[in-house]
Amino acid sequence: MNKIPPLDLTKQYKQISTEVEASVLDILRSGRYIGGATVAQFEQEFADYIGTTHGIGCNSGTDALYLALRALNIGEGDEVITTPFTFIATTEIVVRTGATPVLVDIDESFNFDLDRVKAAITPKTKAILPVHLFGHPVNMTQLMEIAQAHNLYVIEDCAQATGAEWAGQKVGCIGHVGCFSFFPTKNLGACGDGGAMVTNDPAIAKTLRVLKEHGMTSRYHHEETGINSRLDALQAAILSIKLRHLDTWNQGRAQVAERYEQLLSMVPGIQLPAQSLEGKEVWNQYTIRINNGGQPGATVRDRVRNQLQERGISSMVYYPIPLHLQPVYKTLGYRPGQLPHAERAADEVLSLPMYPELSLEEQQQIAYGLKDSLSLREKVAS
Numbered sequence: 001m002n003k004i005p006p007l008d009l010t011k012q013y014k015q016i017s018t019e020v021e022a023s024v025l026d027i028l029r030s031g032r033y034i035g036g037a038t039v040a041q042f043e044q045e046f047a048d049y050i051g052t053t054h055g056i057g058c059n060s061g062t063d064a065l066y067l068a069l070r071a072l073n074i075g076e077g078d079e080v081i082t083t084p085f086t087f088i089a090t091t092e093i094v095v096r097t098g099a100t101p102v103l104v105d106i107d108e109s110f111n112f113d114l115d116r117v118k119a120a121i122t123p124k125t126k127a128i129l130p131v132h133l134f135g136h137p138v139n140m141t142q143l144m145e146i147a148q149a150h151n152l153y154v155i156e157d158c159a160q161a162t163g164a165e166w167a168g169q170k171v172g173c174i175g176h177v178g179c180f181s182f183f184p185t186k187n188l189g190a191c192g193d194g195g196a197m198v199t200n201d202p203a204i205a206k207t208l209r210v211l212k213e214h215g216m217t218s219r220y221h222h223e224e225t226g227i228n229s230r231l232d233a234l235q236a237a238i239l240s241i242k243l244r245h246l247d248t249w250n251q252g253r254a255q256v257a258e259r260y261e262q263l264l265s266m267v268p269g270i271q272l273p274a275q276s277l278e279g280k281e282v283w284n285q286y287t288i289r290i291n292n293g294g295q296p297g298a299t300v301r302d303r304v305r306n307q308l309q310e311r312g313i314s315s316m317v318y319y320p321i322p323l324h325l326q327p328v329y330k331t332l333g334y335r336p337g338q339l340p341h342a343e344r345a346a347d348e349v350l351s352l353p354m355y356p357e358l359s360l361e362e363q364q365q366i367a368y369g370l371k372d373s374l375s376l377r378e379k380v381a382s
């Protein structure tokens, strides 16, 4: 029986290795490793792809979010509404600016619930930070209406959603700033760290560029405390090549998701991920829920996960502890039971292997393993 990893980047690399290796060699021979035409070209290509006028590369998705908040003057005394069900980078950067993350519970899509977002707005709220988790777009029409009614900034965390759409627009071009990660596991992944910010506002774009380069407005003239956050030329060259394949790879992911749906839709004890009606998801993760039979805790999910692992099938738990219950956020004052949907999701979620090259046979093996683990030993229909 084949071992199935949660993600296999070697298969993707094989498709583009000749082009990537030639391009990397060009950069190595050029002696131009930081900035320059290669980075500028990728920034423009990426902005064009997302549908914004400005694209600014940086070191990571984390930096992209931090810089976006700084560019919008968010800091001490401000509140930023976001989700407790995300990677910690989303809230980490809010705290880093001196602002306070306000966490609201999620809905069936795993994204934050917009009624709860509305209810959490106070006079201190300065921004809303939606996360298009697992590649599933937040309802940006409603979110922008809420933000506009209260004069709030919207910073989109698109780390897991490069290429996803809401109502015909790519996520990242709808809020004031869209922030992307090019961490290798993302839909558009570099061969190392990388990130980008996109915006249609020239003033915000200018500030982002200043802040990411030590707050420097002209050579060695610094008006603000910035950071050093660069997308290097090697990564930009690789990303330019990969960007041309992104839509095809995202279609591949959609096909894998469709096959999971066919294989798993009738399995009792499993809830499949929500599908967006007005949006288009890009399936950075395919995350099912394993029903714990109304019991608190993750016993059933963890048993299923271990049994899959025994068959050589790796799965992941994104995320086992919602952020409001993380020790680091004790001082924010949340208690267990306060955000019950996020807490239940943390006990039930299981992300199955997801990458465009995953074969039907491998998916059948995964479905069979799941059914077997849930004591449904009938043969998986092919």
Ligand SMILES: Cc1ncc(COP(=O)(O)O)c(C=O)c1O
Binding pocket: 059, 060, 061, 062, 063, 086, 087, 089, 090, 131, 157, 159, 160, 180, 181, 182, 183, 193, 194, 195
């Ligand atoms: C939702 C989310 N936000 C932000 C980040 C941070 O991105 P990076 O790892 O590039 O700093 C990640 C990456 O894992 C993420 O998944």
